[in-house]
Amino acid sequence: MAKQLELSPRLALLAGWVPVGTSLADVGTDHGYLPVWLQLHGRVRSAIASDLRKGPLARAKETGQTWGADGIDYRLGNGLADIRPEEAETIVIAGMGGENIASILAAAPWTADRRHTLLLQPQTHAEDLRRFLMDHGYAIRREALVYDRGTIYPCMEAAGGEMTLSLGQLWGGAKLLRDPLGDRYLIEKIIRLQGAVAGLNCSARPEDSKKADSLRDILTALLAMREEWRHANCP
Ligand SMILES: C[S@@+](CC[C@H](N)C(=O)[O-])C[C@H]1O[C@@H](n2cnc3c(N)ncnc32)[C@H](O)[C@@H]1O
Numbered sequence: 001m002a003k004q005l006e007l008s009p010r011l012a013l014l015a016g017w018v019p020v021g022t023s024l025a026d027v028g029t030d031h032g033y034l035p036v037w038l039q040l041h042g043r044v045r046s047a048i049a050s051d052l053r054k055g056p057l058a059r060a061k062e063t064g065q066t067w068g069a070d071g072i073d074y075r076l077g078n079g080l081a082d083i084r085p086e087e088a089e090t091i092v093i094a095g096m097g098g099e100n101i102a103s104i105l106a107a108a109p110w111t112a113d114r115r116h117t118l119l120l121q122p123q124t125h126a127e128d129l130r131r132f133l134m135d136h137g138y139a140i141r142r143e144a145l146v147y148d149r150g151t152i153y154p155c156m157e158a159a160g161g162e163m164t165l166s167l168g169q170l171w172g173g174a175k176l177l178r179d180p181l182g183d184r185y186l187i188e189k190i191i192r193l194q195g196a197v198a199g200l201n202c203s204a205r206p207e208d209s210k211k212a213d214s215l216r217d218i219l220t221a222l223l224a225m226r227e228e229w230r231h232a233n234c235p
Contacts, residue, residue: 005033005036005037005040005063005067007033007034007037008033008148008149009146009147009148010094010095010121010146010148010153010155011033011034011037011094013144013146013155014034014092014094014119014121014155015034015037015038015043017119017142017155017157018038018043018044018090018092018119019089019090019117020043020044021043021044021045022044022045022089022090022117023044023045023046023047023087023088023089023090024038024044024046024047024048024088024089024090024091024092025047025048025050025080025083025087025088025090025091025092026047026048026049026050026092026094027050027051027079027080027083027091027092027093027104028050028051028052028056028093028094028095028096029049029050029051029056029057029060030051030056030059030060030095031056031059031060031063032049032059032060032061032063032064032072032074033063034092034094035047035048035049035060035064035069035072036049036060036063036064036067036069036072039064039069039070039071039072040067040068040069044090046071046073046087047071047072047073048072048073048074048075048083048087048088049064049072049073049074049075050074050075050076050077050082050083051076051077052076052077052078052079053076054076057074057075057076060072060074061074078107079103079104079107079108080104080105080107080108080111081107081108083108085110085111085113085115085116088116089115089116089117090116090117090118090119091111091116091117091118091119092119092120092121093105093118093119093120093121094119094120094121094155095121095123096122096123097122097123097124097125098122098123098124098125098126098127098128098129098130098132099125099128099129101120101122101129102128102129102132102133105118105132105133105136105138106132106136109136111138111160112136112137112138112160113160114159114160114161115160116159116160117157117159118138118156118157118158118159119155119156119157120155120156120157120158121153121154121155121156122154122156123153126154126173127170127171129156130156130165130169130170130174131165131170133156133158133163134163134164134165134170137160137161137162138158138159138160138161138163139158139159139160139161139162139163140156140157140158140163140174140175141157141158141159141161142156142157142175143155143156143157143173143174143175143176143179144176144179145173145176145179145180145181145182145185146181147181152181152184152185152188154173154176154185156174166221167217167218167221168221168222168224168225169225171189171218171221171222172185172186172189172221172222172225172226173185176229177228177229177232178232178233180233182229182233183226183229183230183233186222186225186226186229187226189222190219190222190223190226193215193218193219193222194219196215197212197215197216197219200212200215
């Protein structure tokens with residue numbers, strides 16, 4: 001049997017969220033696996049694969065050629081600067097830091113017009129992305145965790161809208177109360193924050209003591225969320 005392009009669990013989850021027949025833009029495509037897979041499986045009407053750098057874009061083209069995916073529009077560009085609102089109903093921005101994803105959206109405020117579906121997967125600082133979305137007229141419609149090669153990644157579907165998130169939700173997830181990986185995600189964050197607080201407690205600088213106080217508030221919120229998760233999931 002002919003070999004097939006296989007997606008990692010992280011990209012497979014995002015691929016499953018792409019509405020069938022949509023026009024897609026994958027921003028920061030790198031290897032281009034996602035748009036190539038979607039095109040090969042006839043899931044999208046059109047696909048733009050874009051990247052800031054020439055090397056990754058060349059890799060994406062190579063993936064398309066290797067697997068025989070025709071018709072993908074490969075574009076060099078910073079974020080959404082070279083993509084017009086009418087060209088993509090669904091925008092994927094995955095595999096970057098939460099701050100970078102937020103700055104790409106901030107530079108393209110049309111993404112909050114409620115006509116676009118955003119599939120976002122921050123590698124780090126998911127809390128910064130959730131806060132940006134809340135403060136700039138977006139709502140997270142669904143969120144899920146995926147385990148991929150030893151790491152748990154949050155994936156979000158967002159669109160223009162309104163939402164209010166608690167401190168715990170900013171850090172621990174907007175819609176992860178029923179997620180099977182939710183407890184583990186929260187524990188990992190709690191352990192990391194406890195380490196940071198312990199480090200700050202050794203410092204004599206007054207600003208570090210303030211930082212430790214605010215991290216303790218986050219820890220309290222995450223511990224409460226963990227209790228909520230246990231109530232919701234443990235018989
Ligand atoms: C780690 S790769 C992620 C690849 C793929 N999206 C995934 O999730 O597997 C991140 C890619 O984002 C690109 N990138 C970073 N900042 C960008 C920006 N502002 N605009 C477009 N691409 C960007 C990088 O060049 C890199 O190829």
